[in-house]
Amino acid sequence: MSSSLNRRKLLHGGVSLAAMGGTTWLLGGCVTSGSDDDAESAKGAADETNPLGVLPDKALEVVIFKGGYGDDYAKFNESLYQKRFPKAEVKHQGIQTIAQTMQPRLVAGDAPDVIDNAGDSRLDMATLISGKQVKDLTELLDAPSIDDPKVKVRDTITAGVIESNTVNGAVYQLNYVSTVFGFYYNKKLFADRGWTYPTTWDAMLTLCGEIKKAGVAPWTYQGKYPGYWTEQIVTLIGKAGGLDAVKAIDNLEPNAWKQPAVLAAAEALYQIADKGYLLSGTEGLTHTEAQTAWAQGKVAFIPCGSWVENEMKGIIPTGFETTVGATPSLSTSDKLPHQALYAGSSESFIVPAQGKNVQGGLEFLRIMLSLEAGNKFAELTGSLPVIKGVAKNVTLTPGLASAREALSAAGDNVFFFKLGDWYAELGKAIGDANGALMTKSITPAAWADRVQKAADKTAGDSSITKFKR
Amino acid sequence: MHHGRRRFIASMLVLPLTLYGVFVLSPYAQAFYLSLTDWRGFSAQANFVGLDNFARLFDDELFWRALRNNGILLAVVPALTVALGLFIAALLNFGGKRRSGGFAHAGGANFYKVVTFFPLLLSVSIVGVLWQFVYTPNNGLLNGVLDAVGLDGLERSWLADPATALPAVIVVMIWSSLGFYVVLFSAAMQSVPSDVLEAAALDGAGQVATFWRVTLPLVWDSVQVALVYLGVAALDGFALIQIMTVGPGGPDGATEVLALSLWRNAFSYGRFSYATAMGVTLFFLTMTLALLTFRVSRRERIEL
Numbered sequence: 001m002s003s004s005l006n007r008r009k010l011l012h013g014g015v016s017l018a019a020m021g022g023t024t025w026l027l028g029g030c031v032t033s034g035s036d037d038d039a040e041s042a043k044g045a046a047d048e049t050n051p052l053g054v055l056p057d058k059a060l061e062v063v064i065f066k067g068g069y070g071d072d073y074a075k076f077n078e079s080l081y082q083k084r085f086p087k088a089e090v091k092h093q094g095i096q097t098i099a100q101t102m103q104p105r106l107v108a109g110d111a112p113d114v115i116d117n118a119g120d121s122r123l124d125m126a127t128l129i130s131g132k133q134v135k136d137l138t139e140l141l142d143a144p145s146i147d148d149p150k151v152k153v154r155d156t157i158t159a160g161v162i163e164s165n166t167v168n169g170a171v172y173q174l175n176y177v178s179t180v181f182g183f184y185y186n187k188k189l190f191a192d193r194g195w196t197y198p199t200t201w202d203a204m205l206t207l208c209g210e211i212k213k214a215g216v217a218p219w220t221y222q223g224k225y226p227g228y229w230t231e232q233i234v235t236l237i238g239k240a241g242g243l244d245a246v247k248a249i250d251n252l253e254p255n256a257w258k259q260p261a262v263l264a265a266a267e268a269l270y271q272i273a274d275k276g277y278l279l280s281g282t283e284g285l286t287h288t289e290a291q292t293a294w295a296q297g298k299v300a301f302i303p304c305g306s307w308v309e310n311e312m313k314g315i316i317p318t319g320f321e322t323t324v325g326a327t328p329s330l331s332t333s334d335k336l337p338h339q340a341l342y343a344g345s346s347e348s349f350i351v352p353a354q355g356k357n358v359q360g361g362l363e364f365l366r367i368m369l370s371l372e373a374g375n376k377f378a379e380l381t382g383s384l385p386v387i388k389g390v391a392k393n394v395t396l397t398p399g400l401a402s403a404r405e406a407l408s409a410a411g412d413n414v415f416f417f418k419l420g421d422w423y424a425e426l427g428k429a430i431g432d433a434n435g436a437l438m439t440k441s442i443t444p445a446a447w448a449d450r451v452q453k454a455a456d457k458t459a460g461d462s463s464i465t466k467f468k469r
Numbered sequence: 470m471h472h473g474r475r476r477f478i479a480s481m482l483v484l485p486l487t488l489y490g491v492f493v494l495s496p497y498a499q500a501f502y503l504s505l506t507d508w509r510g511f512s513a514q515a516n517f518v519g520l521d522n523f524a525r526l527f528d529d530e531l532f533w534r535a536l537r538n539n540g541i542l543l544a545v546v547p548a549l550t551v552a553l554g555l556f557i558a559a560l561l562n563f564g565g566k567r568r569s570g571g572f573a574h575a576g577g578a579n580f581y582k583v584v585t586f587f588p589l590l591l592s593v594s595i596v597g598v599l600w601q602f603v604y605t606p607n608n609g610l611l612n613g614v615l616d617a618v619g620l621d622g623l624e625r626s627w628l629a630d631p632a633t634a635l636p637a638v639i640v641v642m643i644w645s646s647l648g649f650y651v652v653l654f655s656a657a658m659q660s661v662p663s664d665v666l667e668a669a670a671l672d673g674a675g676q677v678a679t680f681w682r683v684t685l686p687l688v689w690d691s692v693q694v695a696l697v698y699l700g701v702a703a704l705d706g707f708a709l710i711q712i713m714t715v716g717p718g719g720p721d722g723a724t725e726v727l728a729l730s731l732w733r734n735a736f737s738y739g740r741f742s743y744a745t746a747m748g749v750t751l752f753f754l755t756m757t758l759a760l761l762t763f764r765v766s767r768r769e770r771i772e773l
Contacts, residue, residue, distance in 0.1 A: 099736055100736070103510060103511060106511045106512065107510070107511065107512060107513055108513075109513065121736065123511065123739075124511075124737065124738060124739035126739065127509045127510065127511050127739030128511055130509070131509055131511050131512045131514070133511055133512060223626075223629060223715065224628075224629070224714075224715045224716065224717075225716075226715075226716075279607075280606065280607065281605075281606025281607045281626050281629075282606075283606075283626050283629035283715070283720070284604070284605065284606040284626030284627065284628050284629035284630075284715070285605070285606065286601070289605065424737050424738050424739075425737075425738050428716075428733075428737075431716075432716060432719055432720075432721050432722070435715065435716070435719060435720055435721060436720070436721050439629070439720070441631070441720075441721065463507065463521075463740075
C-alpha cells in the first residue's frame with residue numbers, strides 16, 4: 001500500500017529535472033489566473049438497473065496507471081460500462097505519471113471521472129481530501145452490488161479494505177488489489193536445505209546462523225529504499241503490542257513510538273544487522289538489485305509485499321516457489337499470534353469530486369467490483385482484487401497461493417497502518433531512520449527517539465491535515 | 470527614415486517580448502506571490518499566509534542540510550572543474566613538443582577533446598544510472614577494480630556511506646561536465662595570438678609562467694562564464710542525486726540538495742507554496758551567486 005511504493009523513482013527523476021524548474025512556475029500560472037469551476041455533476045433518476053442514477057448519455061473518462069498491471073483490465077471494464085450505457089462515450093487514458101498529468105487538470109477544474117491513483121507519481125491523498133476534491137464513496141458502498149442486488153457493494157469487498165481506507169468517517173479511495181506483507185522466501189530452497197520457516201524471532205535468528213554457515217546470506221532489503229522495513233516494524237509492533245499500539249502510532253499520540261513494543265521491534269531488526277546477517281553491500285542496492293540477489297538464491301529472506309513475484313517475473317527462475325511467511329513473534333507474551341499478518345490493499349481508485357460524470361465514475365467502480373471484472377483482472381494480471389470469492393477458477397502462482405493461505409491462517413488477525421499514506425513526510429523520515437538503524441549508524445533507542453521527534457513535529461504542524469482511525 | 474527603422478525594430482520585438490513576458494516573467498512573478506500563500510497544488514484556491522513558508526524554512530532541518538550540501542557542491546565543483554578543464558585544455562593546446570620558440574598542440578589533441586566531450590552526449594539520467602552501476606557494492610566497477618589491484622580494504626558501499634556519498638556524486642558531476650569546459654577553454658586558448666606567446670617565450674618565460682601570466686589572463690572571460698554556469702549547476706544537482714543516491718538524498722540527508730527538497734515538497738507532499746518558497750530562496754541565491762562571481766572575478770580586461 002503505500003509509502004514503500006514510492007521507490008521506483010529511478011529514471012523518472014531525470015525526466016522531472018527538466019520539468020521541475022518549469023512546472024512549479026507554470027502551475028503557478030494556472031492557480032493565480034483563478035478559474036474556480038464548481039459545476040455540480042448531473043445525476044439522473046435511479047432505478048433497479050441503474051441504482052446510482054447515471055445519466056446514460058453522459059461521457060465517461062477513465063485515467064489508468066499503466067504500470068505492473070497494464071491497462072487491459074480497465075479497457076475490459078470500460079467495455080462492460082459501454083454495454084450498460086451504449087449511448088455514453090467512454091474515454092480511456094493509460095499513463096505512468098498520474099500526479100504530473102492530473103494535477104494541472106485538477107487545478108483547472110477539468111478532472112476525469114475515475115483516476116487509478118497508483119504508481120510512483122501519485123496524487124497526495126491527504127491534499128486531495130483536505131481540498132475536498134475527491135468524492136466520498138459511501139454512496140457506492142451502500143449501493144446494491146452487480147452480482148447480487150440484495151448484497152451491498154461494501155459486503156462484497158474483502159475484510160479490512162474499507163476499514164483501512166476510512167478516514168474521518170469517510171472512504172475516499174477504493175484500493176483494488178490485495179497486498180500481503182511479510183518475509184518472502186523460496187520454499188523450494190528451504191525444503192532442499194531442510195530449513196523450517198521460523199515462528200519466533202529467536203528461532204529466526206538461530207536459523208539465520210545456519211543459513212549463513214551454508215554459504216547463503218540470510219537477509220537483504222531494498223537498500224536504497226529502507227522504507228520497506230517500516231511495514232515489518234509495524235507488524236512486529238502490532239504483534240507484540242496489539243492493535244492499540246499501532247492505532248496510537250497512526251493517531252500521532254504523544255510518545256506512541258516510545259511504547260515498549262516499539263523498542264522491542266527496533267531491537268529485533270537491529271539484531272539482523274548487528275549479527276552480520278545482511279548480504280554485504282545491501283545498503284547500497286536498489287530494490288531491483290536486492291530482489292534479484294534474492295531471486296538468484298544468494299539470499300534467503302527479503303521483506304516485501306505480494307507484488308514482488310509479479311515484479312520479478314522473468315528473473316525468478318522456474319522451480320522457485322515464492323512464499324510469504326508471517327513475521328515471527330517477538331516473544332511468548334505477544335498480544336497477537338504469530339500468524340497475524342500485515343495485509344492491505346493497493347492500487348487506489350478515486351472519483352474526483354468535480355468530475356463531469358461523478359455518478360458514472362462511481363458506476364465504473366461498481367462494475368470493477370463485480371465478479372466478472374474481478375476474474376478478468378486476476379486472469380490478466382495474476383493478482384487478486386479485493387472481491388470476495390474472486391478467481392475461484394484461476395490457477396494461482398505460488399506466491400499468490402501462499403499469500404491467500406497466509407491470509408486464511410491469520411483469520412481476523414489482519415492489520416494495517418496508515419501513517420505513511422496520511423503523512424508522506426513523516427513516512428520518509430521513518431524510512432531514513434530505518435536506513436540508519438540497519439546500517440548500525442544509530443541504536444534502536446536512538447531510532448525511536450528520532451521517529452518520535454519526527455512524529456511530534458507532524459503532530460504539532462497546524463498546516464498538516466490530521467486523520468484519526 | 471530613422472523613424473521607420475525604429476518602428477521596424479519595435480515590431481520585431483513585440484512577439485518575443487510578449488512570449489517572454491507571458492511564459493517567463495509572469496510565472497516568476499506569480500511564484501513570488503504563491504510563496505506567500507498556502508497553495509497545496511491541486512485546486513485553484515490559495516490563501517495568503519504572509520511569510521509563514523519562509524519562517525518554516527528556518528525550522529526545516531532537511532532544508533539546512535540541503536543548503537549545506539549545496540554549499541559544499543558550490544565550493545568544490547566549479548573550482549575543480551575549472552582547474553581540471555584549464556589544465557587539460559592547456560595540455561592539449563600547448564603540451565606538444567616545442568618548436569623553436571613556438572607552442573604546439575599535443576599529438577592527438579582533437580581525439581582527446583572528443584573523448585572528454587563524450588559524457589555530454591549522454592543524458593543526465595543515463596550518466597546517473599551508469600555511475601550507479603560503477604558504485605554498486607558487490608559487483609560494481611569501482612569495487613571490482615579495487616579488488617583486482619589488491620586494495621580491497623578500500624571497498625565500500627560508496628553511495629550508501631554518509632562519508633563517501635556526496636564525494637561520489639561530485640566526481641560524477643565533474644566527470645560529466647568537464648568535456649564541455651575543456652572545449653570551451655581550448656577554443657579560448659586558440660584565440661590567444663601566437664606572437665604574444667612567442668614573445669613570452671623569447672623573454673624566457675617557462676610554460677608554467679606563460680600559462681599564469683599570459684594565457685590565463687587572456688582566457689579569463691571564458692573562465693568567468695564557466696564559474697557562473699558551474700555555480701548554477703552546483704546549486705541544482707537534482708537529477709544525478711535523485712537517480713543515484715539512497716533515499717534519494719540520503720543516506721540520512723547526506724546528499725540532500727535544495728532542488729530535491731523542493732521537488733519532494735511539491736510533488737510528494739503536496740506543499741506547493743512551501744516548495745515555491747524554496748524556489749524563491751534558490752532564485753535569490755542564484756542571483757547573488759552570479760553577481761558575486763562577476764564582481765569577485767572582475768579583472769581588467771585585456772584588449773589585444
